[in-house]
Amino acid sequence: MEAKLSYPPNADLRHLLRFDPQSGAIWLGEHRMLLLHTAALSGLRQDLIHSVGPVHARRLLTRMGYASGRRDAEFARTTRGALSLDAAFLVGPQLHMLEGAACVTPVQLDFDAATGRFSGEFRWDNSWEAHAHRQAFGLAETPACWVLLGYASGYTSAFMGRLIVFKEICCAACGADHCQIVGQPVDEWPDAAEQRQYFEDDSLLDTIAALNEQVQALVTTIESAREPCISAGMLVGASPAFQEAHALLNRAAATQVTVLLTGETGVGKERFARALHQGSARAAGPFIAVNCAALPADLIEAELFGVERGAYTGAHASRSGRFERADGGTLFLDEVGDLPLPSQAKLLRVLQDGEIERLGAETTRKVNVRLVAATNVDLEAAVSQGRFRRDLLYRLNVYPICIPPLRERTADIEPLANHLLARFTALHQKRLSGIGERAMQALVHYDWPGNVRELENLIERGVILAPQGGSIELEHLFPHQPPGIQATVSAKGRLAPVRPDSEQALCARILDSGLSLESLESQLLDLAVERAGGNLSGAARQLGLTRPQLAYRLKRQQDKGNEA
Template sequence: MPVRFPVFSETAMPAIPHDYPSARDLMDALRFLPEEGQIWLGEQRMLLMSLQASAFFRNELVTTLGIERARGVFIRLGYYSGLQDAELGEALRGKALGLRDSFLAGPQLHALQGHVQAIPVRVEIDPEHNRFHSEFIWKGSFEVEVWRPRGVQATPVCWTLLGYASGYATQLLGREVQYREVECMGCGDAQCRIEGRFAEEWSDHEAFSALLREAPLIDELYDLQARVATLEGDLARRPRDEDWGPIGSAPAFREMLAMLDSAAAAEVPVLLLGETGTGKEILARRLHDHSQRAEGPFIAVNCAAIPPELIESELFGVEKGAYTGATQSRLGRFERAHGGTLFLDELAELSPRAQAALLRALQEHQIERVGGQEVREVDVRVVAATHTDLHQRVEEGRFRRDLFFRLNAFTLTVPPLRERREDTSALAEHFLARCEHHYQRRTLGFSDQARAAMLQYAWPGNVRELKNTIERGVILTADHKHITERALFGDYQVPTLQREKSQGLDDQGRLVESADASHEDASPRRHIQALFDAGLTPEDIEREMLVAAQAASDGNIAAAARRLGMTRPAYAYRLKKYGLR
């Protein structure tokens, strides 16, 4: 349905725009975390910068790059900012309030950020009939203030603001929109006024579009991301690179990796210890690829995924007729890995019989198939892994001591992701590129808040959980949108983002306790702390709850029981227990 504003006469323009919805929703999205040194607007991390610092930055770029190149940089800077704010405006208003208010969130956000006051003169939005036309008067443009010391200019100077308006409208409408500053106080005009239309309606639209493509913030960024994902996909299909290699720069991880590489040339068995999801199979592949067996096969077995009664036949093979259903002889994993490496994941789950056979294979390099009599020679290097404490299992008699010592010749502990948080970003970007390539998506990457949440989340499932979380985020995020914290974690909010300490703005622009903090004050944890401080026992608390429920229900036992989520007999029993009847 077409959206139109009244068309005001410029001479009769009201001092205060009458058609804006309340900005309360936008103000509530602004959070200050003084103790953390952070400011957030939705999922974007923001900065407060003085006007003089902005003027210094602009002058430096103009001097270094020249005025035309600097103009392009600032237009692109504004354009990218507009893209991000359009996501916030649509998220806050799109479903509830519709296209009109989502569009107006753009100039309102610009005002909230201290850039300019935008007064609507004309706004017509009618996508169904291929119609878009808007005009705004800008008051208090920060860019006019920045340029004032340079005197009157020959061309408009509100570069960043113009890029912002174009980027915001383009992202919101899903079609290229361009604005022109037709009047500018920096040029000596009485006011700053802009007009926006669909790009093709401007005769010079190609020249303006070229300004947006001169840096890799938009089209080139998408193109480069697609190329990287394609190259990684091609590498992943190579025989020896069926999966990605280990990624990380954390000291503990690099030290472990150096020890792994030093063991590659030897033939000694290697035992990898670490929590589930830390990437032990990837490390085993690296060990194989750096060894003299690199041209041989790499065979991986998850011992926990094979029933105990079948594990021996899977590892050592089976002869025809060995049991019902064994209609033909079959190679085991040891024979398939001959001349290469066998990776035994979840080693601790092996049955006692399988442990004995494995010990013989390690010591004598010989195996016997299930149901067979022939001894077969095998040349296999074994790399084993487990997330359990093998020492404890040995002491409990659940794992052979001699097998443990045989495997324990070279042991490495893989650090969990929470102990190398600095690697989270690199891993996340890697998985993002792979998932975008797999699902043929082109997102704008992670929002600032999503990045902060990933860095502070504990990742109990380690790298595997991170990969699955990012895959979920890519699936739930549309093209040319940022992957949000909600897309990654759903309704769960990472508690260490310290939302409960944030401050927002009231209607007068003063810092006050945010809605998140108020919610925290009312949370059960807050009340429980008060109970601790009062020195109450669980019996004291239960008794007081019973009394309060009965008082609130005017002595009606059935009603009081319902308030506490109890049956009437259970409530009556507790009344008798505490002598309240």
């Protein structure tokens, strides 16, 4: 189609550009933005050209712009998806201006998204990149707006579903009074092969990264041959606190030592215990988990140690306990601090002798079990209060590992969230593009009283609520979270407070109704008095006024009515 070469109003875009000083973030819809000095970007650009050369610098800067353009194309489709195709496409040039890149004027635009046909020409005035290049290097011999060209190409390519490449036919960096760009499908350019290199992933830095990965893989292979190691897929995290706990777990894996896992509820103690089992020589044996707090006190010994037929009323058959079922493997006792004192004495005997005695039995049975215990209570305090045996504490506390709470390992939240996202999208058969930037920032800054278990619940809820093919946004994770103090950009370029979406919609409906401010106030006062049953004090409280203030406004309203 031959698109109209005039921009639609940009109020919808300005409203979605929000400054949130409380969180230290700027948002364009759900995408986080940055307000940077052009001098800083110019310095980075100059350093890249000096350090890796103009060819690699151009490739890197073009790809940076290309990635930015693709994100804005995704934003454009969600923002103006219901409008005409040309209005939706012109979001890109309008955003380029709103983001301070250049003043963009459409010269010619002809495209058909269904067939992939595209031909476009735009004029750029006041390009920040042309100015930066001239300041650093003087007049250029070839066009130098690499970031801006990458943006135009990335935006259009994502919008059209095929690689569209823009070139500068004149550039202010070369001495022209403005820049002019022309775009068309890459295959229609005579130098298509040369142009593709700026949009492909292979580069000097990628080669170095690939070699580094090969070296790391070789080192990992050598280390894994020396001793058992916890699989990276079992536990996710890279923060120092997590790595410390992980290193302790790795060292214990090669031994038979009894391990005591401590930490808050929900930190993932059972996952650590399973990882320890899988990384040990007992991995082929059973892993049996028992939550001591969930078992009734009168049944816990039968569950742990087994029971012989006739040991008590209702015991019609002999039954093995959890220790026997874990023979040759690992027994995980969660919430071990809740064990009754009699059971603690029997557990101590098992740890000392490696033998169990079923309820009602006259003989003992040898068991070969590695014990991993876990608790979220202070066992020393429980000993002082007489609720836990000190000798058992000594036997369990041979090798303690404290698992840090999630709020102390914020660097792990994003990889954990993405790991859980992959698991739950497969479980619920959803296809999602990921977790939005605002949503991810909210996850990182949340206090996590429920730790990893709470994160699991939130991500699963987000997967269920997010639309097919979309991303998990803030409202899918925290539907009742109140908005912070934010500001948007007015038509004159000034910051203005942002109302919550519901208030914004209400104000828009009021303005559209044609009601005058005087008429609106009159209806509001009458409604408050009616709801309060004629009680002026109650009506004043609803309106946030004092009773005399309300009485004055009602009298003024009545006087105007009498005059009419």
